[in-house]
Amino acid sequence: MSRIGVITFPGTLDDVDAARAVRYAGAEPVALWHADEDLRGVDAVIVPGGFSYGDYLRAGAIARFAPVMGPVIEAAGRGMPVLGICNGFQILCEAGLLPGALVRNGGLHFVCRDQRLRVENSTTAWTSRYEFGAEFVVPVKNMDGRWVADKSTVDKLEWDGRVVFRYAGGNPNGSVRDIAGICSPNGRVVGLMPHPEHAIDPLTGPSADGLGMFYSVLDLVPTMTK
Structure with a gap:
């Protein structure tokens, strides 16, 4: 069984939900603490x-300087899949694993709502179960969710196909070009502001469409050599 690490920092809120999504997808969630100095042999983080x-x-x-982030950065450099959700996306940008920065929402208000996303890249480690151009609904909840970068960086991401998700049906936070998620050059590191882990069961979320992200990485990790 594939083992997916889920990191907890002081102030983390959604680690239990992420672990639940991993279980729903059929993998074993492995709890990683911010002070850990190794990743306990996991297949993805x-x-x-x-x-x-x-x-x-x-x-x-x-959080970018927490002990656990050292091995995460090293593992990502070796090709391990890493997913950053909301605050996790912010941490990955601060750690230099993804470009740009997340700043205060355009309206200067906390946003919490169900949000439609459009898939712009279906070839990453976390999106292979989706069709290009598919749209689905997941919750979004953030105060510092506006992704920004200089024009040359944004243009390069667009040209290289590294925009993974775009907001559809309205931009909740003012992110540049409606960008909701991006990836690393090899497509193994993905960050997004919306919460797929809250959309894995229609009984508890707006849809079960977020589960596709967790299925996607499980399609990949059995072929990887740790």
Whole structure:
């Protein structure tokens, strides 16, 4: 059985939900603590949402220096799949695994709503179960969710096909070009602001469409050599 690590930092809120999604997909969730110095032999890592270290300095800025992030950065360099959700996306940007930054929402208000997403790249480690151009609904909840970058960076991401998700039916936070998620050059590291782990069962979320992200990585990890 594939083993997917889920990191908990002080202030993390959605680690339990991420672990639940991993179980729903048929893998074993492995709890990783922010002070861990190894990844316990996992096949992939999820950096979940919340407010790590109270978002002091800025969202994700302190968590980026937690001991566990050293091996995460090293593993990502070797091709291990890594998913950053909401605060996890902020941490991955602060750690340099993804470009750009997440800043205060355009309307200066916390946003919490069901959000339609469009799949712009269905070839990443976390999106292979989706069709290009498919749309689905997952929750979004953030205060610092506006992804920004300089024009040359955004243009390069667009050209290289590294925009993974785009907001459809309205941009909740003012992100540049409606970008909701991006990936690394090899497609193994993905970050997004919406919460697929909250959309794995129609009884508890707006849909079960978020489960596709977890199925996608499980299609990949059996072929990988740790």
